[in-house]
Amino acid sequence: MSASVSVADLDDRTRAALRRHLLALADSKRLLGLRYSDWLLGAPSIETGIAASSMAQDEWGHARLLYAMLKDFDEDPSAVEHDRPREAYANVPVLDTPFSDWAGFVVAAVVVDGALSVALEGFAEGRYESARARVPKMLSEEAFHRDLGLAWLKRLANGTDEARARIREAARFALPATLAWLAPDDDAHAALVEAHLTAPAGALLQRFRDRVGGALEAAGIEIPAPDTREWDAARGRGPGAPEQEVVERARGDLNRALLVE
Amino acid sequence: MRETVFDVFARKERGEPLTHIGYVDAMDAELARVYAWKTYDEQNWFEMCIVPRAQIIPVNRTDGPFAANALESSLTGTGGAA
Numbered sequence: 001m002s003a004s005v006s007v008a009d010l011d012d013r014t015r016a017a018l019r020r021h022l023l024a025l026a027d028s029k030r031l032l033g034l035r036y037s038d039w040l041l042g043a044p045s046i047e048t049g050i051a052a053s054s055m056a057q058d059e060w061g062h063a064r065l066l067y068a069m070l071k072d073f074d075e076d077p078s079a080v081e082h083d084r085p086r087e088a089y090a091n092v093p094v095l096d097t098p099f100s101d102w103a104g105f106v107v108a109a110v111v112v113d114g115a116l117s118v119a120l121e122g123f124a125e126g127r128y129e130s131a132r133a134r135v136p137k138m139l140s141e142e143a144f145h146r147d148l149g150l151a152w153l154k155r156l157a158n159g160t161d162e163a164r165a166r167i168r169e170a171a172r173f174a175l176p177a178t179l180a181w182l183a184p185d186d187d188a189h190a191a192l193v194e195a196h197l198t199a200p201a202g203a204l205l206q207r208f209r210d211r212v213g214g215a216l217e218a219a220g221i222e223i224p225a226p227d228t229r230e231w232d233a234a235r236g237r238g239p240g241a242p243e244q245e246v247v248e249r250a251r252g253d254l255n256r257a258l259l260v261e
Numbered sequence: 262m263r264e265t266v267f268d269v270f271a272r273k274e275r276g277e278p279l280t281h282i283g284y285v286d287a288m289d290a291e292l293a294r295v296y297a298w299k300t301y302d303e304q305n306w307f308e309m310c311i312v313p314r315a316q317i318i319p320v321n322r323t324d325g326p327f328a329a330n331a332l333e334s335s336l337t338g339t340g341g342a343a
Binding site for chain 2: 045046047048050051054055144147148150151152154155
């Protein structure tokens with residue numbers, strides 16, 4: 001295994017790219033956790049609701065660990081977690097709005113959580129020492145998220161015509177922008193690859209296909225090309241931003257309003 | 262949506278006996294294993310297993326959660342149920 005590197009070892013271009021990557025991962029985890037938590041009481045069964053709740057807690061824990069890596073940049077993670085406007089969020093775009101229905105949840109568990117896992121695998125296999133130390137535990141927890149998503153995807157695909165139509169519609173909505181987020185075709189990602197901090201875009205996309213492509217295909221869903229229109233290189237995602245309401249929840253605005261100085 | 266009951270067994274250490282820790286309802290085994298792990302994840306389990314309740318055959322009792330699976334021989338008293 002190649003020697004690990006710290007932020008201090010990186011040039012300015014690579015440091016900026018690494019910071020963008022951290023925010024893309026952490027913001028996605030935080031919002032995915034919120035979207036999962038929306039289904040604690042609305043899932044198809046009590047057991048599924050408990051699983052959604054547990055997955056939400058996992059995602060929030062992972063987000064906290066990823067934000068904490070900003071300390072490597074001599075940056076206060078608390079300010080990043082609690083003070084940014086919605087336009088600064090670098091999350092997977094499909095998380096900007098709530099899941100349309102249970103099919104939206106299932107597709108997110110397969111596509112968005114799947115893309116996040118592939119991104120984290122590339123990160124953990126790279127040379128950044130904090131990722132090497134902290135990401136493997138996250139990935140062990142993620143395995144059950146994928147299993148839940150794939151099991152439900154198969155269930156819905158073998159269900160009614162309406163169920164099949166809904167998962168296909170949710171996948172059409174989720175896949176193109178998620179794939180662009182996973183494998184940015186831009187200078188920042190190139191900087192990360194050159195410094196061996198993550199895998200090349202093509203390798204990440206191939207790994208995603210290997211991981212969930214068969215299950216999606218069995219459900220009648222083809223993996224499209226990434227949608228790179230209106231690419232926002234500053235954030236590493238497509239256009240748009242999460243709804244104000246979800247950002248307030250992500251920041252914990254209401255909780256902080258109760259704090260007495 | 263028809264669901265099956267799966268009983269959940271786990272142990273904290275290698276060599277410890279498996280202990281019945283609860284059950285989950287699920288449509289199939291794939292979902293049941295995820296539900297079991299996510300429902301009973303408050304402990305750091307070394308091993309967890311699930312068994313469809315319909316596959317558990319009581320040996321000495323004709324009452325309780327597994328009564329529906331009792332064999333003819335246990336109903337005729339060879340198991341010594343109280």
